[in-house]
Structures are given as C-alpha cells and as structure tokens.
Amino acid sequence: MPSYLIDLSAVKELTGIKVKHNRLTIGALTSLAQVRSSAEVLANAPALTAAAAAIAAHSIRQLATIGGNIVTRVGDSLPGLSLTKRSWFGKMTKENARWMRSRGWNVAEAERQGFVHDR
Ligand SMILES: Cc1cc2nc3c(=O)[nH]c(=O)nc-3n(C[C@H](O)[C@H](O)[C@H](O)COP(=O)(O)OP(=O)(O)OC[C@H]3O[C@@H](n4cnc5c(N)ncnc54)[C@H](O)[C@@H]3O)c2cc1C
Numbered sequence: 454m455p456s457y458l459i460d461l462s463a464v465k466e467l468t469g470i471k472v473k474h475n476r477l478t479i480g481a482l483t484s485l486a487q488v489r490s491s492a493e494v495l496a497n498a499p500a501l502t503a504a505a506a507a508i509a510a511h512s513i514r515q516l517a518t519i520g521g522n523i524v525t526r527v528g529d530s531l532p533g534l535s536l537t538k539r540s541w542f543g544k545m546t547k548e549n550a551r552w553m554r555s556r557g558w559n560v561a562e563a564e565r566q567g568f569v570h571d572r
Pocket residue numbers: 481482485507508509510513516517518519520521522523524525527528529530
C-alpha cells in the first residue's frame with residue numbers, strides 16, 4: 454500500500470468539457486459517461502463520442518476517466534482522439550512530451566508537425 458493517497462477530484466480544472474476559442478478541452482478526470490453524453494464532444498469530435506459509447510458498460514463509464522483511459526495506452530478512446538480535427542496533440546508542452554516518451558509513446562510525429570511547445 455502507498456503511504457499517501459491524493460484525491461484530485463477537488464481540482465475543478467481537471468474535470469469538465471468546454472469549447473473556448475474554437476478549442477475543445479476535456480479535463481483528465483472527466484468520466485467517459487460525461488464524454489459520451491457531451492454535445493460539445495459530439496460536435497467537435499464525433500469519433501470520440503462513438504468510442505466512449507463503446508467502452509465497457511454504463512456503470513464502469515460513470516467512474517472511468519478519459520485520463521485513465523489514455524494512460525493505459527490501450528484505451529479505446531485513443532482512436533477517437535487521434536481522429537479528431539482538433540488533435541489531442543494540439544496543446545502539448547515539452548514537459549508533456551517528455552512524460553509521454555517516458556511512458557513509451559512515440560511523439561515524433563507531434564514534434565514534426567510543430568504541436569510541441571515550450572509551455
Ligand atoms: C469491466 C471493465 C470493462 C472495461 N472495458 C473497457 C473497454 O471496453 N475499453 C477500454 O478502453 N477500457 C476498458 N476498461 C478499462 C478502464 O476502465 C478504462 O480504460 C478507464 O477509462 C480507466 O480509467 P480510470 O479513471 O478508471 O483509470 P485507472 O484504472 O484508475 O488508471 C489507469 C492508469 O492511468 C493512471 N491515471 C489515471 N488518471 C490519471 C491522470 N489524470 N493523470 C495521469 N495518470 C492517470 C493511473 O495511475 C493508472 O496507471 C474496462 C474496465 C473494466 C473494469
């Protein structure tokens with residue numbers, strides 16, 4: 454057992470879906486059920502809506518988060534995310550890229566396309 458557990462659910466910025474300045478933002482703690490039923494996601498990333506609808510059962514989707522689904526590296530949200538016009542690479546910092554590389558992701562394409570920024 455870990456010595457400490459940190460509950461991130463109080464960090465409001467990590468939950469929710471919004472569109473601002475033509476950019477769709479989904480907080481990492483947003484549940485797959487919220488992603489599935491979001492009108493903003495449907496309008497901007499329909500493949501992600503379809504992917505979220507296909508993941509597990511309703512009861513699991515209430516608890517499972519999109520952040521957790523991405524980090525598993527085999528999550529079914531990944532094809533939906535990569536098919537969106539506003540790619541999830543859209544706002545990757547060098548720090549994000551370093552973290553993703555450490556988890557075994559290949560971020561070369563994102564770097565090549567100029568999606569990796571200093572901050
Ligand atoms: C019965 C059942 C059916 C399932 N069916 C499917 C399916 O059909 N398709 C599918 O893709 N998945 C499926 N899953 C797997 C899983 O439920 C989902 O991938 C889910 O989205 C994981 O989210 P979570 O919040 O539960 O993450 P967790 O399982 O809690 O975490 C997964 C990993 O991500 C890390 N992590 C979680 N949140 C963050 C964050 N915000 N920042 C950084 N790291 C983070 C955790 O430390 C852990 O390493 C299923 C699971 C169950 C139990």
